[in-house]
Amino acid sequence: MADSMASQATGGGAAPGVTKRDFLQLTTTAFAAVGVGAIVWPFIGSLAPAKDVLALASTEVDIGPIAVGQSITVMWRGKPVFVRHRTPEEISLARATPMSELKDPATDQSRVRRDPWLVVVGVCTHLGCVPLGQRSTDTKGDYNGWFCPCHGSHYDTSARIRKGPAPTNLPVPDYTFTSDRALRIG
Amino acid sequence: MGMGLHDSQVSNPVLRWIDQRLPVITMIQKEYGVFPTPRNFNYFWNFGALAMINLMIMIATGIFLAMNYTPHTAYAFDSVERIMRDVHFGWLIRYVHMNGASMFFIVVYIHIWRGLYYGSYKAPRELLWILGVVIFLLMMATAFMGYVLPWGQMSFWGATVITNLFSAIPVVGPTIVTYLWGGFSVDNPTLNRFFSLHYLLPFVIVGVVFLHVAALHITGSNNPLGIEPTGPQDTLPFHPYYTIKDSVGIVVYLAVFAALVFFAPNYLGHADNYIPANPLVTPAHIVPEWYFLPFYAILRAVPDKLGGVLLMGGAIAVLFVLPWLDTSKVRSLRFRPITRVIFMLWTINFFVLTWVGAKPAEQPYVLISQICTMFYFAYFLVILPAMGRFEVAMKLPESISRAVLGAKAGLGGGPMPGAAAAKPMEKA
Numbered sequence: 001m002a003d004s005m006a007s008q009a010t011g012g013g014a015a016p017g018v019t020k021r022d023f024l025q026l027t028t029t030a031f032a033a034v035g036v037g038a039i040v041w042p043f044i045g046s047l048a049p050a051k052d053v054l055a056l057a058s059t060e061v062d063i064g065p066i067a068v069g070q071s072i073t074v075m076w077r078g079k080p081v082f083v084r085h086r087t088p089e090e091i092s093l094a095r096a097t098p099m100s101e102l103k104d105p106a107t108d109q110s111r112v113r114r115d116p117w118l119v120v121v122g123v124c125t126h127l128g129c130v131p132l133g134q135r136s137t138d139t140k141g142d143y144n145g146w147f148c149p150c151h152g153s154h155y156d157t158s159a160r161i162r163k164g165p166a167p168t169n170l171p172v173p174d175y176t177f178t179s180d181r182a183l184r185i186g
Numbered sequence: 187m188g189m190g191l192h193d194s195q196v197s198n199p200v201l202r203w204i205d206q207r208l209p210v211i212t213m214i215q216k217e218y219g220v221f222p223t224p225r226n227f228n229y230f231w232n233f234g235a236l237a238m239i240n241l242m243i244m245i246a247t248g249i250f251l252a253m254n255y256t257p258h259t260a261y262a263f264d265s266v267e268r269i270m271r272d273v274h275f276g277w278l279i280r281y282v283h284m285n286g287a288s289m290f291f292i293v294v295y296i297h298i299w300r301g302l303y304y305g306s307y308k309a310p311r312e313l314l315w316i317l318g319v320v321i322f323l324l325m326m327a328t329a330f331m332g333y334v335l336p337w338g339q340m341s342f343w344g345a346t347v348i349t350n351l352f353s354a355i356p357v358v359g360p361t362i363v364t365y366l367w368g369g370f371s372v373d374n375p376t377l378n379r380f381f382s383l384h385y386l387l388p389f390v391i392v393g394v395v396f397l398h399v400a401a402l403h404i405t406g407s408n409n410p411l412g413i414e415p416t417g418p419q420d421t422l423p424f425h426p427y428y429t430i431k432d433s434v435g436i437v438v439y440l441a442v443f444a445a446l447v448f449f450a451p452n453y454l455g456h457a458d459n460y461i462p463a464n465p466l467v468t469p470a471h472i473v474p475e476w477y478f479l480p481f482y483a484i485l486r487a488v489p490d491k492l493g494g495v496l497l498m499g500g501a502i503a504v505l506f507v508l509p510w511l512d513t514s515k516v517r518s519l520r521f522r523p524i525t526r527v528i529f530m531l532w533t534i535n536f537f538v539l540t541w542v543g544a545k546p547a548e549q550p551y552v553l554i555s556q557i558c559t560m561f562y563f564a565y566f567l568v569i570l571p572a573m574g575r576f577e578v579a580m581k582l583p584e585s586i587s588r589a590v591l592g593a594k595a596g597l598g599g600g601p602m603p604g605a606a607a608a609k610p611m612e613k614a
Binding site: 048050 | 246250253254268271272273274275276278279
């Protein structure tokens with residue numbers, strides 16, 4: 001009886017010693033794993049940003065009142081975004097920088113949509129502090145851009161990392177100009 | 187083996203290192219592996235395990251709901267709707283939690299019914315039974331407070347009615363109610379503290395469940411015949427026999443649960459709770475959730491306010507002393523023909539109490555609830571004490587194995603451990 005039952009063991013079990021019990025144990029374990037996955041999936045899924053968070057309206061920014069050389073900070077998706085009305089000196093300084101001096105090489109033109117505006121997310125790429133440089137009284141660091149006081153990262157006038165522990169440039173968010181005096185982030 | 191280490195038999199070296207210092211693996215193997223369990227369990231014995239699974243489901247869904255719920259009167263209702271609409275799978279987690287509460291009471295009522303029918307509350311399991319009644323009380327408190335949290339009309343008015351009951355207590359009643367409310371009516375302080383306690387009590391339940399199972403493992407389980415196992419021929423190791431049987435039960439339980447959640451998620455609820463709470467408008471019929479209805483019926487059966495409260499409390503309190511009210515030496519109602527019929531009538535009576543608890547407090551429902559309340563108490567306070575003395579029980583079987591296996595029980599049974607062990611299916 002044991003022989004005939006062993007020969008009935010399915011699942012490719014022509015190998016000797018593979019029994020029906022082995023098959024049952026394997027399939028039960030497989031289905032249990034699927035079951036656990038099916039149960040865990042909705043719980044983990046519920047941790048993702050909810051639809052009302054995702055449906056956040058983009059941030060509209062009126063850039064008309066921003067004077068040359070002035071920088072403003074707006075909130076976008078819970079984070080600060082720096083909008084700087086750059087001076088011609090700041091722009092030419094950024095354009096003149098050789099790529100070899102940059103830890104995260106990127107041309108100024110690739111980071112700007114329309115001169116003289118620079119729009120970057122104001123979160124240091126090291127460990128997340130908000131760099132100084134928005135106010136006229138703030139220090140702007142050695143490269144005249146921004147300076148992060150937490151661990152000493154220096155950003156230039158194109159918000160690229162020049163000195164300090166931050167690994168990458170301040171990120172440029174997705175934005176469009178809705179008119180000469182306004183832009184929309186996100 | 188050094189001093190102070192447990193003598194572990196676990197083969198895997200990493201697991202043995204752990205087991206030597208904290209013998210959890212040995213404990214699991216003993217309590218849920220080889221634990222000798224009567225071999226004649228029927229499916230009524232699944233419901234304890236189902237209750238434990240249900241508790242875990244409620245805690246898991248509850249914790250994730252609490253990540254998105256706001257316990258403030260201005261935000262609570264909307265935060266629940268946000269869970270239903272905006273949080274990914276929020277509708278599922280909410281409906282599982284909501285219907286899980288109903289499933290919990292279905293499972294626990296059947297579990298209690300099993301205890302009543304088979305005499306599981308009788309010596310030596312009195313404390314096991316009492317711990318179970320404590321769990322039942324904690325469940326009711328938890329469910330009551332949980333229902334307040336969505337801050338719908340029924341949430342608010344149910345909370346108002348039930349907290350007002352405590353004002354019936356002489357002298358200190360109104361002060362107690364004020365302290366319960368944290369104010370002069372059910373309001374934000376009430377909601378906030380109910381949220382805190384609703385989060386806390388399930389973990390208290392976990393603790394008492396641990397004691398409940400520990401007590402069970404001292405006395406061993408009862409069984410449908412109500413006679414104690416006499417040896418290994420009367421028992422089976424819990425694993426694999428009852429792990430597999432419980433798995434079958436779990437599948438049926440999940441099927442019922444899923445049918446509710448996916449096809450009728452609001453069937454057991456009250457539509458009025460989808461209306462935000464309004465302290466100025468009382469709903470036409472304030473009804474608690476279905477699992478409270480029998481006790482609500484008992485409360486309203488008594489025309490006196492304090493009397494109603496005392497009798498409603500008494501309906502649970504009588505369960506605490508049941509082991510001493512039932513004087514019969516025979517455990518299982520299977521062998522007590524008269525009591526068994528009366529108990530079936532008591533069961534029907536419990537359903538009638540449930541039904542009448544949802545009816546308005548008018549005739550003829552008031553009279554029905556009074557008759558049913560009297561029968562509810564008469565069973566415990568009059569019939570059971572009397573039956574022990576006057577009923578002639580049927581002859582009990584000699585042993586479990588004899589009753590299950592018939593005459594063959596004597597052969598191959600006896601004290602050989604092999605008779606109780608699972609035989610290998612096939613090995614050539």
